[in-house]
Amino acid sequence: MIGLTLKHLRYLDALARHGHFGRAAEACAITQPALSIQIKELETMLGAPLVERAARQIRLTALGEDFVSRARKILLDVDELEDLVRASTGPLAGRLRLGVIPTVAPYLLPEIIKALSMHFPELELQPREAVTKSLIGNLLDSRLDSAIVALPMSEAALQEFALFEEDFVLVRPPDHADKPVPNPELLQETRLLLLEEGHCFRDQALSFCNSTSTQPRQLMEGNSLTTLVQMVSSGMGVTLIPEMALPLETRSADVSIARFPHPRPKRTIGMVWRKTNPLSDQLMQIGAIVRGVGQQRRDQIDKGAQST
16 A cells, blocks of 8 residues: 555555544644545545544544554554664653553652653653553553553553552541541441542442442542541541642641551552563562652651651
8 A cells, every 4th residue: 555654554554543624633633634634545445434524523434433443453563663663772761651540640650750850861651640541451452551550450451560569548637636446347337438439448448348339428529538538627528538639638638637447448559561561670679769769659648647
């Protein structure tokens, strides 16, 4: 097929993902007319339409669906060829797309960026915060190089690298400070504040409470840990948060903190990447650095707990 380029494939892939010429053009850092010309040029080469054009959105034709599926495999192979070269040319440099779940990003990402810039000054870190399902999809589609998530993932195509464990803590209104810490069964009977659907931390909290569902009158949802803690401060209920979030989220909130007796609820945070990624050795080095950042944060929290 004379004239077909990787640029054509990347532009069609972006259009398929965004379903809109304007948003796809913005993602590709080109103008909408330029993108439209490239897609039309590709269709002319193929002699068949790939896209059904409508006023507000586009749909792929049957040929377009098949073409995009095969194009993505080609783009993944090309990306991994580039990574193969990067892996053989010395210290890690260039772009690294790192995904981070929302219950980790605000608390560790700034320190991770600092630590990685010290060890790999030529590294161009491109972080992305999103829920686990989105990050895993991005990894498998080669739109991310690695992601920091809660383990285990049980995804055969991904390599898992454990970083650290952390406890969950109970956040309660200040007038609950002297009350006994409820066990999981009693916790089900309280007004429990949880993250909305899609956050893995929600599922982990419900698992600790031995519950897959909670009565609507008992359950309230928020879209961030900050929102949940502020709701607790207003007397609307109680919530669980990961230990690393304590310094930031409770700094300006009028709440009390309680730690559960052993065995405490906890989670394992780790890094994941595609097993086929040629940068696996370098990603393990990055994982070791991130593990150190996590340990430093735990030490700071333990020191603060001992002083109070």
